[in-house]
Amino acid sequence: MSLGDALSIAMAGLRANQAAMSLVSSNVANAETPGYVRKTVDQVTTNTGSTGSGVNINGINRELDEFVQTQLRTETSGAGYASLKSDFLQQLQGLYGNPDSSGTLEDSFNALTAAVQALGTSPDSQSARIGVINAAQTIAGQLNAMSNGIQTLRGAAETGIKDAVANANTLMKQIADINNKLQTNPLGGTSTDSSTAALLDQRDRYVTQLSQLMDIRVTTNSVNQITVFTGAGVQLVGNEAATLSFNAQGTVTPSTTWNSQSSLSSLGSIKVSYSNGGSIDLTSTIKSGEIAAYVEARDKTLVEAQNQIDQFAATLASSLSDKTTAGTPVTVGTQAGQTIDTAGMMTGNVMHVTVTDATTGTQRNISIVRVDDPSVLPLPNSATNDPNDVVVGIDFSQPGTVIAQLNAALNPSNLYFTGTSSSINVLNNPGFSTVTAASVTTTLSPTNLTSGGPEVALFTDNGAAYSGAIGGSGSQITGLAQRLSVNNGLVADPSRLVVFSTSPLTASGDSTRADFITRQLTKSTYSYSPQTGVGSSSAPFKGTLLSYMQQFTAQQGAAAQSAAQVADGQTVVLNTLEKKFSDVSGVNMDEEMAHLLSLQNAYSANARVMSTVNQMYQTLMQAF
Template sequence: MSLTLSLRTALSGLTAAQAALQVTSDNIANASTPGFTRKTVDLESRRVVGQGAGVQTGEISREVDEFIISQLRSQRSAVGEYSVRDRFLQQIQSLFGSPENNRTIPNGITELMTAFEKLAVTPEFAANAVEVVNAARQLGQLFNELAVTTQDLRLDADAEIERLVGIVDEKLGSIAELNAQITRATTLGQTTAALEDERDRLLGDVAEYVDIRVFSRTDGSVDVYTGSSRLLVSGGTAKSLTHSAATQVSASIGYVDPDDSAYPGAITGIFLDGTAAGDDITAEIASGRLKALIDMRDTEMPNLQSEIDRLSQSLSNEINAVHNAGTAFPPPSSLTGSQSFDGSDVFSATGSVRIAIVDQSDGTVVETTDIALGAFTTINDVVAAIDGMANASASLDSAGKLVINATTSGYGIAINEMDSAVTVIGTETRGLSHYLGLNDLFQANVSTSQYDGFSTGRQSSSTTAMGIAGTLTFAANGISTTAGYAATDSLEDIAATINANATLTGANIAASVVDDGGGRRLIVRDGDQDNFIITDSGSFLSTASMTSNATSASTVFSVRSDVITDPARISRAELSSAGGLAPGDIGITTGDSTIASDLAGILAADIPFSAAGGLSGTTTTFARYASSILSVQSTIAAEAENQLEFNNSFLTTLEARNSATSGVNVDEELANLIILEQSFNASARVLTAASDMLEELLNIVR
């Protein structure tokens, strides 16, 4: 070997040691830097004409296990999802209360029942009526607070979706930029290790929000896909991800899947590189923070809302049915309905109702009439019959609510439902006073009607054949039409048949199929909020548990304002149903507690509940149904907490495995530093010796 070659060989050793020292120093300096991976320099033997000629530095490479990194991304998605679920569900728990918390709906129902029982024992005590009103108001407030907060949480979730989508979009753009830089560096033969570290860090961040798959390309760049194989990043190009948050939500406002005929809904989707239905990837997101937020907004919160709506609607309906069957003592001089009507609204009923004008001082009958309802076809017929009494007037006010007034001071109005049965939908009927809402205890705190929209209970599928056949008959102001259904028809088919009916379309009556928990339900509404009746020659209405639409029932659940103002209006007695009741007879007695006892009894009775939200159909008491809602929420919250704990533990294990492969061990690096220092010194000594020998040789030649 020539002295010149020796010099060059020693110099290459110095250069290689210097490069390795730089990498080792960088490793030590970044030992605690998140996302940094240990780097190594590939050293290659250099040969000239088959003879060793020193060493040359190769690529600076990262010590990584791509399989573990892929697992880490998937696990970060899982942890991101369950951390969001846990946070939201804990918020619900804090609002809904725990089983031992006194301020819960089950306890509120029990307190109302206790108040009715006290009223039944001593109906003449005014304080007992006040206690009933207070218990009813507190229960209403619990329903209202839970419903409002549920919708607030949905709105928060949607706003969070918009924020996170913006973050993901920004990070995808950064990944595309890094791809371009890595490709350029690879082409120029420059190191890309630091750029790849930054890209992996960003990919891990994105995985926390949405499930992704990553594929490497030969030019050093990567392609990023969603779990459903939608392309997010290709080389140096990133697709845009967008979502516009809703400004308000309610129980009747939600996201609609692109496959649904009602698409788009009031809540928009998450769009990938466009705004068409085909660009909506909301339903395709399978894990990550976004998945949890979507589930909270579109499933968990609506489930809870549906359950409390079902409870509040059933509670209101059953209590009002009993309350309308009785009267206060003394009976009020005026009754105002809670339901709105047009005078020409269709009316269908059987049986008769008893209305009496009584002396408020002692309950003596002044005038009584039993009104047969079978021949009446419109609300105007009902109004005219009542208005025909000598000591009472009846009319619809500006809101379409029936108002009955005793025309003489000191007289009151009492009603006995008798066997009156007014058709609501199908075979569901109500007594006349209940139908009109004349003596309701609970009512909606907004002007509305229970007869302008109907909903089925939750069905497991909207595309499976119902297996029943028949004809639905729709009767409304000035119209009557039918819509047939066959045994092969599904919920979607029945909705389509209703919407294809020109008469119904002209009356602005439309059907839609919406999500409800793990299933679907059919809603039929009049867009003009006009009342209508549906009857059935088959069994669809009963099989599907179709009744007045309960959507938002808990939001507007409240005690009637006139009852709050005057607790003495609480029903406790019953107008005599004796045959031949005549003026001068005792119609009501002050100690009668028949209705107060019945009100307490209905709260202890088993009531049928159709499927709603995450609860199956069942027959149980109101308090037990409310407890089941609380119990289900507690179970869901506990499951989310357990899953978060488990997935965090697994993530920690994966991070430890990754650190063992990619992390910097400072002790090892320091030991390597000593070896490199010795190598550098040895190469320097060789270089010095070769230089001295070369100089000596030159001196000899001279």
């Protein structure tokens, strides 16, 4: 090996060592920088002369474990979703309160029950009567506050989606910008220069932040450019970034809901738009990340919570104000049956007919619902909470057509109707069916406090009767908890909690009405809609008001606890992956210092070779 070759090899070594030490310095300086990936020099061996070999710097390597990085992004989405879901459920649990503490819905209900029982013991006591009114106002106010709180949370979710979409758009644009910069400086593979490596670190950080918002999938081409897709396969970023849009609505109320058909939706939708004019609705396709948690809270979790307290409020109101009157036997011509007095029916009230098939002996229950808005017809069988009911909606807005509508709808069921819209005869079909029972449920007007029966409209829908009306604008039950109030007539005259008849006049010490209210609150059982999340469409939950309340509050508490556990578990998984990623791709100060010492020794060795070659050159020059 010539002295020139030795000098060249030493010089190459010095340059490589200098570049490596500079990289160690950069690693140490960025040890705490989020998203920074440890860098190493990419060295290649070169031939010098006939026998020697040197070294060249071919670029910079990012010590990146792409498999762990992909896992980390998936778990980042999962952690964002689980944490936010838990946060919403904890806030919802705060509205429901701790079952063991005061001020909860159960506490208010028990106070109402106790007040009514006290009234039953001392019906002539003015303080007992006022106690019932106060307790009723407390539980109504509790339901109002819970409903307002739920809608506030839904509004927060709507705002959260808006902010997350804006954040996602910024991140996607930044990712696309870096993709375009890489296109002008493509080195390919994992080896690159320092400026490109810095861009890749920055882009990875943006992708990780995007994964916290939604579930994504990333592919990389030969020049280190990436394409980002949603988990469902919709492209978000390439050389261009798509644009996400969200048409946030104003005030969120119980009646504002999201629907995949934009004409039926009253809440914002997430859409992705492209430069060619195309767009795709992503609202229901994002399955993880913070956006998915916001959407689930707004459109499912909190809607179900509202349904739960609306159902409770509806059952509480109707259990006291609804009066069921049995039909009376009637014969029209040669046909026997039952006559039903429907004069007091309000929209939403129901006629019940039980029919026995003469051939098979099978019984069928038919619920005939009064409807005053034909646009909602036909009604689904789920219009009542009994899955065994055959539900028929009849338009009463034109009384003269009611009998014809009934015959058109139920002649195939071997029933025949005569009479008028206020007095309906439902008749047997000899040889085919027999009407074994008939009744009508009517709702007392809030002003009718002395109907002659114990039923009373203690609770109202902002002063109006609650009858479960179904109209074009929706069902009356929707948002009832937010509107529930105590009957102003009873507030003005609490004696009507006892006096239910003026002719003859109910005695001031009569406990009939108080006993009825107590029985309805504590002993009577009701069916509850599966839309509450309690029970199912085939087996709806049946029980007292208290058992239903305990069911959905316990279910809510369990959901909040489970979500917190999942969030904690997801955090552990994410932290484990972050440590694993850091072990491979992060900066270890001890390793960097050891590497620096090794580089310093190598630098000294190369410098000594150069010094020795220099001395040898000087000796040779002196010899000549």
